[in-house]
Structure formats: structure tokens, C-alpha cells
Amino acid sequence: MPREARIAVIVAAAGFSSRWGGVRSKLDEDLGGRPVLHRTVELFHTRDDVSQVIVAGPHDDEAFADFSLKHADRLTLLGATLCRGGKTHRYETVQAALGQVADDATHVAVHDAARPCASGGLIDRVFAACLTNAAVVPALPVADTIKRTEESDVTAADLDPLDAALGLGTSDVAPARVVTETIERDGLVAVQTPQVFSADLMRRAYEQDDLASTDDAALVERLGESVVVVEGDPHNIKLTLPKDIVIARAILGFKPPRERDTHKKF
Numbered sequence: 001m002p003r004e005a006r007i008a009v010i011v012a013a014a015g016f017s018s019r020w021g022g023v024r025s026k027l028d029e030d031l032g033g034r035p036v037l038h039r040t041v042e043l044f045h046t047r048d049d050v051s052q053v054i055v056a057g058p059h060d061d062e063a064f065a066d067f068s069l070k071h072a073d074r075l076t077l078l079g080a081t082l083c084r085g086g087k088t089h090r091y092e093t094v095q096a097a098l099g100q101v102a103d104d105a106t107h108v109a110v111h112d113a114a115r116p117c118a119s120g121g122l123i124d125r126v127f128a129a130c131l132t133n134a135a136v137v138p139a140l141p142v143a144d145t146i147k148r149t150e151e152s153d154v155t156a157a158d159l160d161p162l163d164a165a166l167g168l169g170t171s172d173v174a175p176a177r178v179v180t181e182t183i184e185r186d187g188l189v190a191v192q193t194p195q196v197f198s199a200d201l202m203r204r205a206y207e208q209d210d211l212a213s214t215d216d217a218a219l220v221e222r223l224g225e226s227v228v229v230v231e232g233d234p235h236n237i238k239l240t241l242p243k244d245i246v247i248a249r250a251i252l253g254f255k256p257p258r259e260r261d262t263h264k265k266f
Contacts, residue, residue: 005131006051007196008105009044013037013057013067013113014085014093027113028070029245030257036239036248038074039116045078049127051105053078055113056085056097091211091219098206101199108202110216111194114239117251122233123194129230130196135220137196138232139189146185149177191215192232201225 013027027037034042037055044050055075057067064084072082083100086092094110101108107130111118122138129136195216197205205219213219217227235251237244249256 003131005049005106005127006104007049007107007109007127007130008052008054008101008199009050009109009111009194010094010097010101011037011040011044011053011055011080011111011113012085012090012093012097013055014059015090026239026245029239031116031245031248031252032254033257034074035071036116036245037071037113038078039252040111040113040118041075041078041080043111043116043118043120043123045080047123047127050109052102053080054097054100055080055082056093057082059084059087059092089212091206091213091216094216095206095211098202105199107196108199109194109196112238115193115236116239117233117248118192118194118236119233122192122231122236125230126194126196129228130198133226133228134198134201135196135217135225135227137191137215137217137227137229138194138236139191139229140232140234142185142188142190144185146183146188147179148181148183150180152176152178189229190232191217191229192236192238 028035031039041053041055044053055071057071058064068082075082081100083097085096086094098108109126109130126136126138193215197216197220201220201223202216205216205223208219208222210222211219213222220227237247237251239245239248248254
């Protein structure tokens, strides 16, 4: 393994979160006067070991044009380049960006655009470990009891028969799920990003016929290669629900924004 790394960072920003709600992308939400996406890219743009930052945006023409209008100028100032991401799956997005990685990159890191709170210490740990390991991911031990469930006809609360007959209140009664298995949590970890791989290994992983996976490390595991886990960061949350932006602001020490599109503040 090289003593020094030239790491190409892929920021996966093509996804649409149906759980976010509203008309604004979570990547456009304000974090201290800048959109979430810009804060995420800022994690990497001043690092000496990062040789390239590639932001993989939406695939569709209209969505990509809007994405570029909002973000291209600022991302260029941050030294990042844009490319179209995948149409449907995350692995398509990473694969598209992988085609933009320079030949002289020794490693490829993949980071979720919706993780703007990754600390410098976390990134240091992962990047240091990649000098002696071909595949490295940050993760945290699972503290909660984990149970496998399945859908059920049972409801979480009884509905008044009259309301039911009139179709009232049915939207407030969520179907309950039934436990089918309690999983032993010893050794279980919750994996985060950035995940880092030697460039050769990353390219081999994406040459496989079956690319369906939950993360890039899963593709490496499918090759029979070892993936090393380093300590993650509990502050390295992924923005998934609207309440998460409140948590992110608290972590980073930012106040809520004024009512103005953040991409217009530059």
C-alpha cells in the first residue's frame, strides 16, 4: 500500500428522499448560511490527501439542470466537479462518478451528501487506515436490541367502529408489525461513510455483473476481500427525516435560517 494517498472523493447526491417531505431537497436545507451539500463538500476540499472531489447529482435532465443552477458555481469554487448520477439506484450513481476518477488516484472514497456532520477526526481515522488496508469503513456498535419484523393485519390502536364505517381517522392508525426474530447484537455495527477503497479494488468491485448492494463495502465483500472497520462518530448522522436538520444544526452550532433560498446567498 502507498505511504501517501491521493484520494478521489465521490459525494453521492443523486437520491430523492421520500421521507423528507415538502418540495425542497434536504441537500438544499440551510446549515449556517450554506446548503447541506456545500457543507458536506467542505469536509474534503482543503485536505492535502484529497486529489479530487466528484459530486454525482440527479440523473434526469430537468433535475440535473436545476441542481447545477443551484450548486455548480459554489462547488467549482470548492474544487469539485459535477456529473450525473444514477437513474434509479445508488450503485448507478457511484458507478457514474467512478468513471470520472483520475487514473493517478490511489484510493476512492464514497460519502453520502446527506452526512454534513462528519468530523475531521473521523475522516482522519478512515483515511489513515486506508494506507494499510484496501477497504475501510467507519462504524458504531449497535446499542439497541435489534428485532426482525414482518407486516401484520394488526393495528397499533383500536379504531372507533363509527369512525371506521365513515372512513374517519383511518390515516392516523398505522398497521403494526409483528416480531419474527430477535437478533443477537454482539458484533453488530451500524456503518457510516466515508468508505474508502484502493482504486484498483473499487474498480474491480464495480466490474461485477450484480451490483445490487446496500453500500460499496458490500460489493467488496462479494469479491471475498476483507473490509476493515474503524471507529465511527455518533455525530456523523445521515439526514433522513425533517427533524434531522435540527439535530445537525445543533451538532454544528448553527442557528435556523431566515426565509431565503440558501443558494441565492452567494
